[in-house]
Amino acid sequence: MKALQMEDFATGSMMGSGGFIVLDDTQCVVKHTYTLARFYRHESCGQCSPCREGTGWMEKILLKIDSGKGVMSDIDLLWDIQRKIEGNTICPLGDAAAWPVAAAIRHFRDEFEWHINNPEDCLRKNYGLAGYADEIHVPVLSNE
Numbered sequence: 599m600k601a602l603q604m605e606d607f608a609t610g611s612m613m614g615s616g617g618f619i620v621l622d623d624t625q626c627v628v629k630h631t632y633t634l635a636r637f638y639r640h641e642s643c644g645q646c647s648p649c650r651e652g653t654g655w656m657e658k659i660l661l662k663i664d665s666g667k668g669v670m671s672d673i674d675l676l677w678d679i680q681r682k683i684e685g686n687t688i689c690p691l692g693d694a695a696a697w698p699v700a701a702a703i704r705h706f707r708d709e710f711e712w713h714i715n716n717p718e719d720c721l722r723k724n725y726g727l728a729g730y731a732d733e734i735h736v737p738v739l740s741n742e
């Protein structure tokens with residue numbers, strides 16, 4: 599039986615967990631995607647490596663972008679990581695972790711680019727991180 603892929607959904611989105619979050623256009627898609635990634639990294643049981651490693655990588659890269667320290671290639675790296683998780687894990691948590699990242703990039707890539715092109719504005723308007731952005735640990739993931 600073929601595993602479901604994001605492309606199998608007509609809207610390019612999914613509601614696998616039965617819950618949904620409604621955001622207005624004042625909200626930061628990057629920050630909310632980071633929050634989701636953080637949740638899935640925490641929930642990963644670590645049994646299979648795409649989920650165990652991939653959720654952590656996605657969380658780190660999203661935090662890097664959200665903290666104004668991202669580079670353009672981080673977006674493609676994120677895309678690549680979620681593609682390698684999707685369909686390659688034992689349970690559906692891997693897909694559930696990958697799909698929000700895919701949807702965010704597919705539908706809101708301009709917001710990711712804005713964060714990278716405007717690091718100072720990004721920190722100033724970053725909904726709560728601005729006060730302690732220098733204190734949080736942002737890993738350096740060199741991919742350039």
Ligand code: SF4
Pocket residue numbers: 641642643644645646647649650687688689690691692
């Ligand atoms: S996909 Fe499921 S089984 Fe695999 S590491 Fe993630 S939570 Fe564990």
